[in-house]
Amino acid sequence: MADILIKDTLLVTVDELRPGYFIGDILVKGDKISRISEHPEKIDSKAAEVVIDGRNLLVMPGLVNTHGHAAMTLLRSYADDLPLQEWLEEKIWPIEEHLTADDVYWGSMLAICEMLKGGTTTFKDMYFFMDKVAEAAAESGIRAFLSRGMIGFGDSAAKGLKETEEFIKNWHGAEGGRINITLGPHAPYTCPPPYLEKVIALATKSGRPLQIHLSETKREVEESIAQHGASPIELVYRLGLFAHQVTAAHCVHVSDHDMEILAENQVGVAHNPGSNLKLGSGVAPVARMLAKGIKVGIGTDGASSNNNLDMFEELRLTSLLAKGIAMDPTLIDAKTALRMATVTGAEALFLEDCGCLKEGWKADLIGLRLDVPHLTPMHDPTAQIVYAASAADVDLVLVDGKIVLEKGELLTIDEAKIRAEATRCATRLVGAVKEKEGK
Amino acid sequence: MADILIKDTLLVTVDELRPGYFIGDILVKGDKISRISEHPEKIDSKAAEVVIDGRNLLVMPGLVNTHGHAAMTLLRSYADDLPLQEWLEEKIWPIEEHLTADDVYWGSMLAICEMLKGGTTTFKDMYFFMDKVAEAAAESGIRAFLSRGMIGFGDSAAKGLKETEEFIKNWHGAEGGRINITLGPHAPYTCPPPYLEKVIALATKSGRPLQIHLSETKREVEESIAQHGASPIELVYRLGLFAHQVTAAHCVHVSDHDMEILAENQVGVAHNPGSNLKLGSGVAPVARMLAKGIKVGIGTDGASSNNNLDMFEELRLTSLLAKGIAMDPTLIDAKTALRMATVTGAEALFLEDCGCLKEGWKADLIGLRLDVPHLTPMHDPTAQIVYAASAADVDLVLVDGKIVLEKGELLTIDEAKIRAEATRCATRLVGAVKEKEGK
Numbered sequence: 001m002a003d004i005l006i007k008d009t010l011l012v013t014v015d016e017l018r019p020g021y022f023i024g025d026i027l028v029k030g031d032k033i034s035r036i037s038e039h040p041e042k043i044d045s046k047a048a049e050v051v052i053d054g055r056n057l058l059v060m061p062g063l064v065n066t067h068g069h070a071a072m073t074l075l076r077s078y079a080d081d082l083p084l085q086e087w088l089e090e091k092i093w094p095i096e097e098h099l100t101a102d103d104v105y106w107g108s109m110l111a112i113c114e115m116l117k118g119g120t121t122t123f124k125d126m127y128f129f130m131d132k133v134a135e136a137a138a139e140s141g142i143r144a145f146l147s148r149g150m151i152g153f154g155d156s157a158a159k160g161l162k163e164t165e166e167f168i169k170n171w172h173g174a175e176g177g178r179i180n181i182t183l184g185p186h187a188p189y190t191c192p193p194p195y196l197e198k199v200i201a202l203a204t205k206s207g208r209p210l211q212i213h214l215s216e217t218k219r220e221v222e223e224s225i226a227q228h229g230a231s232p233i234e235l236v237y238r239l240g241l242f243a244h245q246v247t248a249a250h251c252v253h254v255s256d257h258d259m260e261i262l263a264e265n266q267v268g269v270a271h272n273p274g275s276n277l278k279l280g281s282g283v284a285p286v287a288r289m290l291a292k293g294i295k296v297g298i299g300t301d302g303a304s305s306n307n308n309l310d311m312f313e314e315l316r317l318t319s320l321l322a323k324g325i326a327m328d329p330t331l332i333d334a335k336t337a338l339r340m341a342t343v344t345g346a347e348a349l350f351l352e353d354c355g356c357l358k359e360g361w362k363a364d365l366i367g368l369r370l371d372v373p374h375l376t377p378m379h380d381p382t383a384q385i386v387y388a389a390s391a392a393d394v395d396l397v398l399v400d401g402k403i404v405l406e407k408g409e410l411l412t413i414d415e416a417k418i419r420a421e422a423t424r425c426a427t428r429l430v431g432a433v434k435e436k437e438g439k
Numbered sequence: 440m441a442d443i444l445i446k447d448t449l450l451v452t453v454d455e456l457r458p459g460y461f462i463g464d465i466l467v468k469g470d471k472i473s474r475i476s477e478h479p480e481k482i483d484s485k486a487a488e489v490v491i492d493g494r495n496l497l498v499m500p501g502l503v504n505t506h507g508h509a510a511m512t513l514l515r516s517y518a519d520d521l522p523l524q525e526w527l528e529e530k531i532w533p534i535e536e537h538l539t540a541d542d543v544y545w546g547s548m549l550a551i552c553e554m555l556k557g558g559t560t561t562f563k564d565m566y567f568f569m570d571k572v573a574e575a576a577a578e579s580g581i582r583a584f585l586s587r588g589m590i591g592f593g594d595s596a597a598k599g600l601k602e603t604e605e606f607i608k609n610w611h612g613a614e615g616g617r618i619n620i621t622l623g624p625h626a627p628y629t630c631p632p633p634y635l636e637k638v639i640a641l642a643t644k645s646g647r648p649l650q651i652h653l654s655e656t657k658r659e660v661e662e663s664i665a666q667h668g669a670s671p672i673e674l675v676y677r678l679g680l681f682a683h684q685v686t687a688a689h690c691v692h693v694s695d696h697d698m699e700i701l702a703e704n705q706v707g708v709a710h711n712p713g714s715n716l717k718l719g720s721g722v723a724p725v726a727r728m729l730a731k732g733i734k735v736g737i738g739t740d741g742a743s744s745n746n747n748l749d750m751f752e753e754l755r756l757t758s759l760l761a762k763g764i765a766m767d768p769t770l771i772d773a774k775t776a777l778r779m780a781t782v783t784g785a786e787a788l789f790l791e792d793c794g795c796l797k798e799g800w801k802a803d804l805i806g807l808r809l810d811v812p813h814l815t816p817m818h819d820p821t822a823q824i825v826y827a828a829s830a831a832d833v834d835l836v837l838v839d840g841k842i843v844l845e846k847g848e849l850l851t852i853d854e855a856k857i858r859a860e861a862t863r864c865a866t867r868l869v870g871a872v873k874e875k876e877g878k
Contacts, residue, residue, distance in 0.1 A: 073815075077822035081772035114812035218766070277763030278826070280770075307826035308813040313752070320756075324716030325764075327657070331719075333520035373553035374747040374830075376512075376858045377865035383516035387717070387746035391813075392831030419815045426816035 001401055002049040004028040004363075009054025010370070011036065012381050013357035014061050014342050020335070021381040026059060028363040031176065031401040035359055050403075057367035057396060058381055060338075061355050062121025063311040064345030067211070067249040067270035067299030069127045070136075071099070071107030073114070074426045075304040084217070084279055092304060098432040103425040104129035108136040110422040113415050114309045116142055117408070118391030121364040121399045124247065124270070124299070124349055126184040126211060130163075134171045134179055141404040141412045143364060145349050146171070147184025147211050152195030161202055168206050178400050180351075182247075187213040188232045189220055196239050209245035209350050211270075212236065215258065216250035217281050233258040242267055245350045249299065252276050252284045259285075263292045268348030271340070273317040275301030287322045287331045290340075297345030310391045315341040319386055334386040367396030440840055441488040443467040443802075448493025449809070450475065451820050452796035453500050453781050459774070460820040465498060467802040470615065470840040474798060489842075496806035496835060497820055499777075500794050501560025502750040503784030506650070506688040506709035506738030508566045509575075510538070510546030512553070513865045514743040523656070523718055531743060537871040542864040543568035547575040549861040552854050553748045555581055556847070557830030560803040560838045563686065563709070563738070563788055565623040565650060569602075573610045573618055580843040580851045582803060584788050585610070586623025586650050591634025600641055607645050617839050619790075621686075626652040627671045628659055635678050648684035648789050650709075651675065654697065655689035656720050672697040681706055684789045688738065691715050691723045698724075702731045707787030710779070712756040714740030726761045726770045729779075736784030749830045754780040758825055773825040806835030 007025045013036065025043040027035040037043045045051050079091035104127065115123055122143040125133055130148040137144035148167050150160030164183055172181040183206070185191040185199045191212075203210055214232045215221050224232045233254065236242065242265035249270040251262070262269060271284050289296050298318055300309045319337040323329045332340075346355030354362040370378070374388050397405035404412050446464045452475065464482040466474040476482045484490050518530035543566065554562055561582040564572055569587045576583035587606050589599035603622055611620040622645070624630040624638045630651075642649055653671045654660050663671045672693065675681065681704035688709040690701070701708060710723050728735050737757055739748045758776040762768045771779075785794030793801040809817070813827050836844035843851050 073812075076813075076816065076818070077826060078818040080819070080822045080826060081769055083769060087768070110812055110815060117812060274759060277759035278768065280762045280766045280768035282766050283763055303827075307822065308829075310813070310829070313755075316752075317756075317759075320713060320716035323719045324722055327719045327721050329526070329717060329719035330520055330522060371855070371858065373512075373549055373556065373854065373858060374515075374749070376549060377515065377862045379515070379517040379865065379869070380519070383519045383746065387516060387519060388742075390747075390749070390829060390831055392829055415812065416810070419810065419812060423816045426818065430818070 001030060003047065004050045004052065004398065004401070004403065005043060005045065005048035006052045006054040006057070006059055006367070007043070007045065009367070010058045010381060011357065012058060012060040012385065014339060015356050015358045026357065028398065028401050031363055033357060033359055033361050033363050036357060052396065054367065056370050058370055058385070059357070059365055059367045060385065061342040061357055062364040062366050062397065062399065063119050063341050064297060064349065064355055065115060065120045065123040065299050065309065065311055066247060066268070066297035066345045066348050067124055067272055067301055068309065069302035070111035070123065070125050070133060071104040071127055072302030072304045073110040074103060074107040074422060074429060076307045078304060080307070095429050095433050098429050099129070101129040101132050103429065105132035105136055106418065106421040106425045108133045109140070109413065109418045111303065111309055112136055112140045112142050113410060113413065113418050116140065116397055116405055116410060117394060118310050118312065119366040119394040119397065120309070120311050121366065121397060122346065122349070122351065122354070124211060126186070130167055131170070134174070137179055138175050139413060141399050141402055143178050143399055145180045145182055147182045149184045149186050150191065150199060151186050152191040157195055161198060165202065165206070168208060172208065176400065182208050183210040185210065185212050188224060188235050193239055196236065196241065200240055200244065203244045209247065210241065211247040211249065214248040214251055215253045218253050221253045231255060231258055233261055237261050237265065247348055250276065250281070250284065251289070252282045254285065259289055259292050259294065262289070262294050267294070268350065269294055269296045270299040270348060271296050271318060272299045272301040273321055274314055275305040279305050283321055283325055286318060287326065290336065295344055295348045296340055297348035298341045311341055312389055312391050316386060334383045337386045338382055363398055363401040365398050366394055368393040369395040440469055442486065443489045443491065443837065443840070443842065444482060444484065444487035445491045445493040445496070445498055445806070446482070446484065448806070449497045449820060450796065451497060451499040451824065453778060454795050454797050465796065467837065467840050470802055472796060472798055472800050472802050475796060491835065493806065495809050497809055497824070498796070498804055498806045499824065500781040500796055501803040501805050501836065501838065502558050502780050503736060503788065503794055504554060504559045504562040504738050504748065504750055505686060505707070505736035505784045505787050506563055506711055506740055507550070507748065508741035509550035509562065509564050509572060510543040510566055511741030511743045512549040513542060513546040513861060513868060515746045517743060519746070534868050534872050537868050538568070540568040540571050542868065544571035544575055545857065545860040545864045547572045548579070548852065548857045550742065550748055551575055551579045551581050552849060552852065552857050555579065555836055555844055555849060556833060557749050557751065558805040558833040558836065559748070559750050560805065560836060561785065561788070561790065561793065563650060565625070569606055570609070573613070576618055577614050578852060580838050580841055582617050582838055584619045584621055586621045588623045588625050589630065589638060590625050591630040596634055600637060604641065604645070607647060611647065615839065621647050622649040624649065624651050627663060627674050632678055635675065635680065639679055639683065642683045648686065649680065650686040650688065651680070653687040653690055654692045657692050660692045670694060670697055672700055676700045676704065686787055689715065689720070689723065690728070691721045693724065698728055698731050698733065701728070702733050706733070707789065708733055708735045709738040709787060710735050710757060711738045711740040711753070712760055713753055714744040718744050722760055722764055725757060726765065729775065734783055734787045735779055736787035737780045750780055751828055751830050755825060773822045776825045777821055802837055802840040804837050805833055807832040808834040
């Protein structure tokens with residue numbers, strides 16, 4: 001792997017030990033950031049085989065998408081504006097029934113195309129046919145945290161545990177550690193306590209972290225209290241889930257007690273503001289969670305409830321929603337929102353040495369083009385990233401020290417082919433649903 | 440002006456008499472849409488001098504930005520995350536004091552660059568040095584509704600009325616009707632009743648519509664009730680303002696009675712969801728306003744409180760916020776949000792025959808590139824526009840029958856020069872503030 005030097009660039013490191021922004025150089029050796037210089041101190045061009053002129057770029061850490069279901073890109077804008085149960089039961093589940101491994105591969109590839117082009121360098125995923133998602137991640141060069149979604153009912157209960165164990169064995173640590181496998185019990189309402197106990201036993205055995213959906217909707221919380229006398233968060237805490245590293249997706253309807261549990265147990269939270277709004281779930285109390293010391297990262301959720309995988313939109317929404325709902329414009333300032341989408345997101349996934357431009361840390365970084373009207377003038381780069389930038393500004397992406405996107409073009413995968421194959425899969429799926437419905 | 444034919448394209452006309460989308464051709468003659476065909480019916484290529492291959496495009500009406508302060512692009516990301524009064528009094532007003540006509544020209548040009556590139560074909564503006572905004576709009580080819588902001592205190596009171604009268608005389612109807620001048624009393628709290636009466640007299644004399652900020656913040660409403668025994672909306676209604684055509688910006692804190700006044704008087708509302716969130720003003724009850732029959736359009740507000748002028752973000756936010764806050768995913772569906780950003784926005788500005796692709800209507804239209812991951816696959820074009828598309832997808836823009844942007848490049852104005860001049864102006868402004876503060 002060639003060493004890479006980006007010169008004369010506007011750096012937003014998200015490292016609290018450095019100024020918020022400065023002009024400098026950044027040197028990448030292997031999969032790590034080797035050196036960052038702040039001008040007038042410069043790094044010699046001879047230090048690397050590949051030298052990139054950074055004068056028209058803002059270089060920052062890659063974005064960390066802490067929650068999603070990548071292959072659901074195939075269902076993007078397939079069903080919208082419906083009540084939650086109707087959307088799930090009459091639209092999403094019937095079409096998901098027809099999904100094949102081939103669909104999941106191309107749908108995940110489409111998601112990875114979109115994520116890399118929009119500056120996401122790490123994503124966390126929960127779905128099925130996960131070997132195919134791992135293949136797509138491996139080929140594309142993106143960093144991945146993958147879970148085979150587990151449901152504790154019927155035949156799928158034992159199958160989920162078995163396949164998870166195999167998935168860890170086959171894929172965890174692949175591509176020099178770029179592919180990470182985690183356990184994915186779907187949610188307390190789909191994984192009853194005896195099943196969750198088996199999942200926890202597998203977490204103990206494998207030593208791998210978990211991800212789970214918790215307290216996404218008001219109804220889910222009310223039903224949990226009625227059934228178990230405990231909120232979803234209290235319930236899984238009592239079962240011992242939080243003795244392990246857990247990333248909890250959503251956490252929209254959380255009590256003070258729930259938040260205390262999350263904080264004390266260092267649970268990572270994946271906040272999905274766009275999906276929570278679009279499905280009518282509500283708005284998570286993010287500013288309050290942060291104030292309690294909870295590590296809250298940001299996620300897009302799947303493209304059937306968002307409907308894109310644009311982390312710039314989500315990080316902006318995180319800040320704007322907090323301010324607007326509480327009617328306090330000082331909440332979740334630009335710096336906080338940017339940290340949530342980068343280094344705090346990495347922490348919420350228990351990913352160390354990533355999400356921040358720091359010597360010795362992983363070389364996951366992106367460059368935004370500056371020659372666009374909406375990033376002009378440049379009074380404050382952090383505020384520009386959070387309040388004005390767009391996924392389309394991403395011009396350069398490095399993951400694990402390797403250039404995967406340059407001048408806006410993907411180098412590792414064939415975008416046009418992926419779009420064509422994804423369209424083919426989506427068309428077949430719609431046809432299969434219509435045929436089954438006898439249309 | 441050459442006739443233009445766009446062939447074999449995906450058309451989303453927003454015309455309720457046609458299907459939601461279809462493949463067809465669209466012919467533009469002069470400033471009007473002359474013919475729309477739905478395949479297999481086709482329009483002969485010989486019908487126009489300019490023929491555009493539309494196979495990779497989604498063609499839809501241009502977006503209508505119903506409220507903003509264009510030249511505030513110079514203050515983009517200059518001051519953020521501050522309490523409203525501190526932001527205004529310590530940051531925005533002190534720098535605005537130093538604004539020159541030259542600054543307003545280049546700041547407005549920068550805004551127009553950004554708006555045209557992002558698919559906005561009509562914008563409404565309220566600021567000062569408005570001759571310069573009119574010049575910028577005339578040169579660029581965008582459709583404009585411009586108001587010289589009027590404040591009813593001190594020397595500026597009489598000056599505002601006089602300059603508005605001159606502005607109407609010099610500019611209204613220029614460029615074949617593309618430049619429209621309206622009256623711009625800033626707000627009831629800056630225009631006391633005796634002054635508003637003079638503004639209303641000028642509206643009667645000139646026959647021009649008005650725009651005004653109404654009920655943006657909770658404090659503004661409380662102070663109006665304390666001072667006048669009436670909400671801002673009730674107050675201006677009693678003064679007779681609504682006997683004229685009025686576009687009211689914001690309307691965040693509105694009572695049922697306020698909404699009834701707006702509906703009965705056919706007041707157009709400009710909803711600015713991003714700005715209202717960012718400044719901590721709150722969330723306007725848009726779904727309820729629409730249910731009462733109020734014409735609610737969408738606006739970006741100025742770039743110092745947003746911080747971009749991206750109407751795709753605002754139309755998406757309009758739908759998502761309504762759903763999330765009321766916890767009802769059926770509110771403001773994709774079709775409604777798209778209408779708000781196009782034809783309903785035009786109606787809120789009292790602009791007829793615009794905002795919809797219809798034979799005989801104004802040829803203000805845009806084309807989005809379809810060869811992007813986030814618009815793949817294409818299950819539902821309307822949902823894709825509202826929930827997945829981005830300003831960066833805009834590839835083609837026609838205003839008043841003239842091509843102003845093609846293959847993503849502006850044809851009428853020099854973007855690189857505008858960015859450089861705007862940066863020069865912004866740098867000078869910051870220097871002037873620092874000098875005055877003795878820094």
